[in-house]
Amino acid sequence: MEPSESKDTSLQKGPGRWVNMRIGRSQRMLLGAIPILLVLVIYLIAASQRHAINPSDKLLPLPGAMMEAMSALIFQPDPLSGDYLFWSDTLASLRRLGTGLGISALSALVAGLLLGILPPVRATFGPLVTSIAVIPPLALLPILFIAFGLGDTAKVALIVIGIAPVMIRDVAGHVTALPREQIIKAQTLGASSWQLILRVALPQAMPRLIQATRLALGPAWVFLISAEAIASDVGLGYRIFLVRRYLSMDIILPYVAWIALLAIAIDLMLTWSSRRFYPWAHGADR
Amino acid sequence: MSALLSLDNIGLEYGDQVILERINLDIDAGAFVSIIGPAGAGKSSLLRLVLGQDAPTRGQIMLDGTPLRPECGPDRGVVFQRYSVFPHLTVLQNTVFGLECEQSHILGRLFGSKRSTALKEAEEMLDAVGLSGALHQYPAQLSGGMQQRLAIAQALIKRPRILLLDEPFGALAPGIRADMQALTKRLWTEYDLTVIMITHDVSEAFSLGTRVLVLDKRRHDPHAPNRYGATAVYDLPLDKREAEDPDVSNTIDEIRNTYQDTTHD
Numbered sequence: 120m121e122p123s124e125s126k127d128t129s130l131q132k133g134p135g136r137w138v139n140m141r142i143g144r145s146q147r148m149l150l151g152a153i154p155i156l157l158v159l160v161i162y163l164i165a166a167s168q169r170h171a172i173n174p175s176d177k178l179l180p181l182p183g184a185m186m187e188a189m190s191a192l193i194f195q196p197d198p199l200s201g202d203y204l205f206w207s208d209t210l211a212s213l214r215r216l217g218t219g220l221g222i223s224a225l226s227a228l229v230a231g232l233l234l235g236i237l238p239p240v241r242a243t244f245g246p247l248v249t250s251i252a253v254i255p256p257l258a259l260l261p262i263l264f265i266a267f268g269l270g271d272t273a274k275v276a277l278i279v280i281g282i283a284p285v286m287i288r289d290v291a292g293h294v295t296a297l298p299r300e301q302i303i304k305a306q307t308l309g310a311s312s313w314q315l316i317l318r319v320a321l322p323q324a325m326p327r328l329i330q331a332t333r334l335a336l337g338p339a340w341v342f343l344i345s346a347e348a349i350a351s352d353v354g355l356g357y358r359i360f361l362v363r364r365y366l367s368m369d370i371i372l373p374y375v376a377w378i379a380l381l382a383i384a385i386d387l388m389l390t391w392s393s394r395r396f397y398p399w400a401h402g403a404d405r
Numbered sequence: 406m407s408a409l410l411s412l413d414n415i416g417l418e419y420g421d422q423v424i425l426e427r428i429n430l431d432i433d434a435g436a437f438v439s440i441i442g443p444a445g446a447g448k449s450s451l452l453r454l455v456l457g458q459d460a461p462t463r464g465q466i467m468l469d470g471t472p473l474r475p476e477c478g479p480d481r482g483v484v485f486q487r488y489s490v491f492p493h494l495t496v497l498q499n500t501v502f503g504l505e506c507e508q509s510h511i512l513g514r515l516f517g518s519k520r521s522t523a524l525k526e527a528e529e530m531l532d533a534v535g536l537s538g539a540l541h542q543y544p545a546q547l548s549g550g551m552q553q554r555l556a557i558a559q560a561l562i563k564r565p566r567i568l569l570l571d572e573p574f575g576a577l578a579p580g581i582r583a584d585m586q587a588l589t590k591r592l593w594t595e596y597d598l599t600v601i602m603i604t605h606d607v608s609e610a611f612s613l614g615t616r617v618l619v620l621d622k623r624r625h626d627p628h629a630p631n632r633y634g635a636t637a638v639y640d641l642p643l644d645k646r647e648a649e650d651p652d653v654s655n656t657i658d659e660i661r662n663t664y665q666d667t668t669h670d
Contacts, residue, residue: 298488303458304556305491306477308503308563314513318502322493399493402545 180369188369204358208374212355213381215271216343219278223339224332226279227286228324234287235294236302236320237312248291252284256342264350274346281342282335286328293327294320326400329393333386340382409434409469409599410455410567416463416634417450423634424450428464430618430637432567437593437600439614441607441664446620446635448603452571455601456481468566479503482560486572489556490544496555497540500527503563527562533595534558534588550581554588561596570602574609582606586613607665611657617641619660 142150166179180188192205233240234248260277267273297320305319347356355378362370394401408431415428424447432438442448453459454466460475467473468480483489490499504523505515515523531537534554544552553573560568570589574582590613593600604610610617619639626632639660641653 300485300488301491303456303477304483304485304489304559305502305506307456307479307481307483307565308559309479309506310502310513311506311510314506314510318506318513319491323491397493399543399545402543 177366178368180372185369185373188367189373192370202353207353208355208358209377209381211271211353212343212347215274215347215354216278216339218271219275219282219343220332220335220339222275222279223283223286223335224328226283227290227331228321228328230287231290231328232294232316232320232324234291235297235324236316241291241295245291248284248287251280252288254280256281257345260346260349269350274343274351277346278339278342282339285338286331286335289331289334290324290328294324297323322397323400326393326397329389329397333389336382336385336389340378344378408432408467409436411467412454412464413467414464415451415454415461415466417447417454417459418462418634422631425454425461425620425636426634427636430640432599432601434599435597437598437613437615438602438618439610439616440601440603440618440620441605441610441660442620442635443664444605446622448620449571451620452569452601452603455567456483456569479507479563480566481569482563482565482567483569483571484553484556484560484573486575490552490559492544495541495543496531496536496547497524497527499544499555500531500558500562503559507563527558530558530562531555533561533592548581549577550585553577553585557589557592561592561598564596567599567601570600570604572603572605575605582609589613607661611643611661615643617643617660619664 162179163182166176166181169176169179170181189205193203196202197204230244230248234245235241256277259280260273263273263276263280267276301319302315305315310318343354344356344359347354348360351357355374359371359374410430410432412428412430415425415430416423417425428451440448440451450459454461455473457473457475457477465472477483491502494502501515501523504526505513508519508523509515514520528537528540531540534557536551536554536558539547539551544555547555556573573589574585577585586609589600589602592598602610602613617639618637618641620635621638622633622635623638624633639656641656641660643653
């Protein structure tokens with residue numbers, strides 16, 4: 120696509136090359152919304168065409184059908200359990216995800232700091248962390264089910280095993296890469312190893328940990344949905360895989376959209392907290 | 406032994422590579438020693454030895470008459486060319502850091518009246534280096550010169566026996582550099598400092614130092630460039646009396662001519 124006359128007027132006047140174009144805040148919102156709207160429109164057209172041919176089509180449900188199916192899950196208690204299924208699914212999944220992320224972040228912080236700043240610890244445990252990190256976590260899932268049973272523990276453990284090693288290595292790498300001058304300077308100011316960790320390494324590791332958590336969020340969802348798909352009785356992943364048997368796209372699609380929304384919300388929260396609590400780490404765009 | 410710092414026949418080798426050899430040096434309290442020399446002559450290695458970051462392969466370093474442990478400590482302050490300040494702490498927090506480490510071993514932070522006393526001391530120190538207007542800014546918001554001012558304040562608050570400067574103004578613009586040199590000279594007199602400064606600016610070495618040390622290799626084997634290490638080829642006191650001595654001024658000219666161009670990286 121080449122810049123046409125009509126498109127140029129919607130952007131601020133400026134240099135002629137694409138790489139130099141400046142895009143304002145409102146224009147960015149507008150431009151970002153176009154592809155999303157386009158996808159929705161294409162879906163609606165495809166869905167209505169299928170329904171014109173076959174009114175009971177299940178593959179591409181219309182918005183009305185989705186709302187009807189979802190309102191049953193959101194507003195009406197399940198006749199068997201008495202639970203509002205949508206909410207209990209969300210709560211169960213978020214609890215597992217949160218516990219997994221929390222344990223992973225905490226262990227990444229502690230292990231990352233120690234591995235990063237204490238040479239003997241790095242020499243001793245570095246290879247172990249590296250070898251755990253290369254094991255495909257899903258291959259361990261049967262072991263986890265055998266060891267921890269089919270409850271939440273195994274699911275949380277899968278998330279932790281899946282993301283913690285990568286996060287540990289990331290934080291440790293960041294701490295190792297702190298300028299040598301800073302570590303020396305701190306010692307000439309009288310800092311002990313403990314004070315170095317607490318006052319120099321820990322605060323500088325925090326924004327990196329938040330960044331690592333953001334990046335681990337995607338894999339964490341993958342492991343959560345996989346574990347829920349295989350053995351569970353509640354959860355967003357469980358529901359999707361359960362209703363798949365009835366080809367209930369009117370539930371699957373809203374659930375997927377909901378998961379995406381939750382993921383974006385968590386991501387925004389992490390970004391916000393990093394900027395709020397560690398403003399020095401975002402110097403360039405303060 | 407009356408010297409504050411004395412290096413006795415110091416040698417430093419990494420494997421086959423000889424960095425420094427036969428360095429004998431007595432530095433008196435109150436001296437301002439400038440060290441110059443071509444790139445790769447082991448200036449920074451010598452500084453690392455005094456700092457305690459490295460241990461000498463041969464010889465012994467004595468500080469105040471006791472052998473130096475190969476570990477950094479609060480009796481030797483340092484300012485590097487870059488990365489000397491903590492990016493996650495404000496100017497004031499950076500400066501008070503040294504006091505907090507000393508007085509609060511477990512938390513590394515002070516509270517109540519101890520905290521206000523420490524903050525007051527830090528503010529005075531920052532005032533002395535001309536940073537009282539930037540107490541709550543982060544280093545990233547400061548110019549290069551201001552960051553170096555902060556690094557100096559941070560080191561001086563510990564009242565180190567020796568202040569080590571590793572090309573402290575090397576990354577600064579010429580105008581700022583002159584300001585920083587004047588500041589360093591003033592602090593040196595006001596706080597009775599003993600300073601060892603590495604620089605590759607020969608005029609800076611002469612204008613600030615009371616003594617200029619030139620590190621270079623005495624012998625050079627073109628087939629084995631690492632065979633011989635650098636040592637002090639000139640050790641020139643610059644007291645007023647001796648500056649009038651024609652021998653000394655001849656030597657100064659000699660050093661200027663030899664090293665003016667070679668010391669740049």
